[in-house]
Amino acid sequence: MLVHSKAGRWAAWGVFLVLFLPLFALPLLVVVAASFATNWSGAFPSGPTTVHYASAVRGESLQALTTSLVTALVASLLALTFGTWAALSAAALKKHGKRTLDALFMLPVAVPSVVVGLAVLVAFSRPPLLLNGTSSIVILAHTILVTAFAYQSVSAAIVRLDPAYEQAAASLGARPAYVLWRVRLPLLLPSLNAAAGLCFALSMGELSATMMLYPPDWMPLPVRIFTATDRGSLYSGSAVAVVLMGTTLLVLLAVSRIRTKASYR
Numbered sequence: 001m002l003v004h005s006k007a008g009r010w011a012a013w014g015v016f017l018v019l020f021l022p023l024f025a026l027p028l029l030v031v032v033a034a035s036f037a038t039n040w041s042g043a044f045p046s047g048p049t050t051v052h053y054a055s056a057v058r059g060e061s062l063q064a065l066t067t068s069l070v071t072a073l074v075a076s077l078l079a080l081t082f083g084t085w086a087a088l089s090a091a092a093l094k095k096h097g098k099r100t101l102d103a104l105f106m107l108p109v110a111v112p113s114v115v116v117g118l119a120v121l122v123a124f125s126r127p128p129l130l131l132n133g134t135s136s137i138v139i140l141a142h143t144i145l146v147t148a149f150a151y152q153s154v155s156a157a158i159v160r161l162d163p164a165y166e167q168a169a170a171s172l173g174a175r176p177a178y179v180l181w182r183v184r185l186p187l188l189l190p191s192l193n194a195a196a197g198l199c200f201a202l203s204m205g206e207l208s209a210t211m212m213l214y215p216p217d218w219m220p221l222p223v224r225i226f227t228a229t230d231r232g233s234l235y236s237g238s239a240v241a242v243v244l245m246g247t248t249l250l251v252l253l254a255v256s257r258i259r260t261k262a263s264y265r
Contacts, residue, residue, distance in 0.1 A: 028245070035239035052239035061224060061240050065247065068221040071135075072203035075142035076150075079199045080192060082143075083150030088180075091158045105151045108144050117141055117209030135218040141209045146199040153198065157191030197255035204248045 035052055037045030055061060083105075090101045108116050120141045124131040131137040165187065169179045185192075207222040214223055221244050228237035 031238050031241055031245075034235055035242045037235055052236045053243070055236060056239040056243045060219075061221070061243070064219050064221040064224040064240075065243065067135075067218055068204055068244070069247070071139055071142055071218075071220055072200045074139050075146060075203045076196050076199040078139075078143045079147040079150045080196050083147045083195065084154050084188075084192065086147075087151050087154035087158055088184075090155060102155075105148045107148075109148045112208065113145055113206065114208040114212065116145055117212035120144065120209070121212055132213075133215045135215065137213050138210060138215075138218055138220070141213055142203045142206055145206060145209060146202045149198050149202065150195040153191055153195035154188060157188050161187055193255055193258050197252050200251055200255070201248055204244065 033045050034040065036048050036050065038047030038049050040046070057065075086101060086105060090098045093101065120137060121132065124137055124140070131140065161184070165183050166179050169183045170176075174182070205222060206220075207226060210220055210223055211226070214220065221240065225237050225240050225244065228240060
């Protein structure tokens, strides 16, 4: 922390807690409290129960969680593959070409995700590539939305790479493909893991574009949360939301451990 006095550090922590608790922690705690409640007539919930969690981890909710996990995993892998390939290609381009590629990859982030969903729906609702009504169109939309983050993360890591490693490998006779697989990509591994975690978390929580595209047999968990709360099932929807948060955090924790091990290699 860039505060050298003891009083300054305490003041900085105090400001952090004052901002963090009401803006970030308190809303999440309210959702957790609501997931255990049967009614909320006063300042605090009442009628504690775990029945909402019993239904949140089975039946349609469990199927929706599986759908979200599959969608997020596939979309993250595709986004990481395409984003890394594009970032490596952009690093070899001149300044003007790199700026153009940056703008193209940031375009899906610059517009609302519902616009991206509509664009995918219009583009893939007619032959020759008819994806409307399939799970593939949801995965495609998620991939488009999160690829920009993978691209930016890997691009930033490439700029920080020390070219001496690649130059040393090339001077010893290593071919470009060998340098890429055995030198460059291993050095990028911590950033690749971080980008994968970010893409996974964003895909798990994506709702706007998904609402326009999902078929009845491929409903991700955020859509189920929305439909539950829209019908007035606030407490059961809160339980499903806690399951979504917990699952996402567990996967991110696993990715973080992998990234930590990769950093020490």
